[in-house]
């Protein structure tokens with residue numbers, strides 16, 4: 420199994436400690452939250468990018484994705500969004516990451532308008548991504564929480580360098596069954612973000628297996644071949660326990676689910 424964690428779970432942690440944490444807990448990859456608060460973001464200079472690459476390579480850990488904050492369905496000019504997408508794609512290429520994560524961010528816009536805007540911007544980014552050898556993945560999130568919402572946009576783009584990342588929390592909270600979400604996203608899926616929480620109305624992060632999110636059904640649907648990335652939202656819930664001490668058990672829990680465990 421390929422298991423990763425997102426640096427959303429370790430706010431502000433230096434790259435050397437991120438990489439050490441991954442290596443010590445059996446995580447093969449890391450999703451790097453590409454935000455100016457964090458050590459890795461699109462403003463990094465070339466020598467800083469090379470240093471990140473060296474740290475990961477030395478530990479044998481992969482950069483799974485650059486998790487960006489571009490909001491591709493948002494109202495407003497395309498130019499600023501294109502610029503953000505290009506910067507994320509080039510950062511991912513420089514770091515050897517196969518994926519860039521982006522958000523819909525359509526707010527309260529009518530669905531057709533939000534979809535058309537997102538598909539237009541992702542379509543433009545697709546060619547740049549193809550040249551760079553990267554895939555841009557739209558996450559099911561905010562205005563587009565379900566697999567159906569995300570698949571509608573990605574299908575409209577119709578380009579192999581634009582796909583989807585499945586966040587198991589948002590589709591579940593939207594009332595979509597895991598097997599259905601996976602069925603809709605499977606043709607486009609880059610990787611799966613796993614998490615757990617007490618119930619649909621309380622997204623406070625819990626250790627994997629400690630909540631009621633139907634993680635077993637999600638993991639079973641996704642199967643053993645792709646990446647699972649634990650996105651523990653410590654940045655937004657600072658009071659929850661630190662992630663590093665939970666990682667090895669979280670990884671083992673997903674392994675157990677893949678091997679036929681129940682929930």
Ligand SMILES: O=C(O)c1ccc(O)c(O)c1
Nearest residue numbers: 427452486558586650652
């Ligand atoms: O990067 C983030 O801030 C963020 C927040 C919530 C999510 O569900 C997520 O997938 C990412």
